[in-house]
Amino acid sequence: MNDLQTVAKEALLKSQADIFSLEFQEKKYWVKKARGTFSSNLHKFYYKLFPFEVLIPVETKTGQETIAFETSKLELFQQKGINTPKVMFKNDTFFILEDCGRNINSYLRKRDITKEQMYYYLDLLITQLANIHNNNLFHGGAQARNFTYKEGNVYAIDLEDSFENIDLEILQFRDLLLFLLSLTKIRASFDVDYNFIIEKYIALTAKTHTKERVKNLVNKISFLINLSQIKWINRLLGRDVKSFFKLFTSLKKL
Numbered sequence: 001m002n003d004l005q006t007v008a009k010e011a012l013l014k015s016q017a018d019i020f021s022l023e024f025q026e027k028k029y030w031v032k033k034a035r036g037t038f039s040s041n042l043h044k045f046y047y048k049l050f051p052f053e054v055l056i057p058v059e060t061k062t063g064q065e066t067i068a069f070e071t072s073k074l075e076l077f078q079q080k081g082i083n084t085p086k087v088m089f090k091n092d093t094f095f096i097l098e099d100c101g102r103n104i105n106s107y108l109r110k111r112d113i114t115k116e117q118m119y120y121y122l123d124l125l126i127t128q129l130a131n132i133h134n135n136n137l138f139h140g141g142a143q144a145r146n147f148t149y150k151e152g153n154v155y156a157i158d159l160e161d162s163f164e165n166i167d168l169e170i171l172q173f174r175d176l177l178l179f180l181l182s183l184t185k186i187r188a189s190f191d192v193d194y195n196f197i198i199e200k201y202i203a204l205t206a207k208t209h210t211k212e213r214v215k216n217l218v219n220k221i222s223f224l225i226n227l228s229q230i231k232w233i234n235r236l237l238g239r240d241v242k243s244f245f246k247l248f249t250s251l252k253k254l
């Protein structure tokens with residue numbers, strides 16, 4: 001008789017992708033292959049030059065170590081009552097997760113999203129992030145693309161990244177920054193109110209020093225921000241760098 005793991009093993013032989021979905025007995029699952037985590041040397045070099053929280057390099061792990069880390073973190077989140085997909089099966093080369101709906105970016109990145117819809121999803125996302133932090137945990141890749149939405153609930157996925165000798169407080173602040181940064185890619189007809197997000201996060205976590213932290217960071221890089229506002233430099237910058245500066249320019253006004 002075919003079981004889920006046998007079906008997944010057969011699908012793995014045919015698939016080139018590191019992560020893909022499959023149907024089994026009319027239910028959807030996700031198969032994720034073993035893949036190590038690391039930060040490039042260029043990334044580490046940038047972090048030396050600009051020691052900002054968003055640039056903290058991740059711990060180097062083998063594929064096997066990454067599976068062990070991600071699945072046990074998913075299970076810990078479940079125990080704490082934080083919405084995450086259930087781990088259906090794991091071995092050294094892959095693991096299987098239950099489906100937790102659609103990537104929340106597919107809603108947030110719609111050009112015709114209304115303000116009402118936007119703040120409905122943002123509220124759920126901030127609440128989920130705060131819930132993780134209130135349980136003395138961090139996400140590690142808290143960009144919007146690493147959350148899903150299903151039937152009124154938000155789920156945290158992609159918990160593979162770990163860090164060496166970095167305080168939890170800093171990793172949580174890094175989560176918030178990654179989350180804010182990911183929102184700069186939204187294509188709505190209106191701007192997202194970053195101040196509202198930070199205020200709501202503070203209200204839920206009581207991390208009142210967050211604003212000070214953001215301000216310190218903005219001061220440290222205000223020199224870079226000023227440079228980025230010079231037209232010809234702005235034109236030279238890529239899209240990612242531009243959205244980074246766009247975020248910090250709005251944070252400057254906090």
Ligand SMILES: Nc1ncnc2c1ncn2[C@@H]1O[C@H](COP(=O)(O)OP(=O)(O)OP(=O)(O)O)[C@@H](O)[C@H]1O
Pocket residue numbers: 018019030032085097098099100101102103141145146148157158159160
């Ligand atoms: N359990 C799940 N339920 C629903 N969708 C999922 C699930 N697991 C993964 N996905 C989908 O697959 C995508 C990739 O998964 P995941 O983020 O775990 O992989 P990744 O390769 O580490 O991603 P990244 O590009 O962020 O490094 C997700 O963005 C999501 O759209």
Ligand SMILES: [Mg+2]
Pocket residue numbers: 145146158
């Ligand atoms: Mg991901």
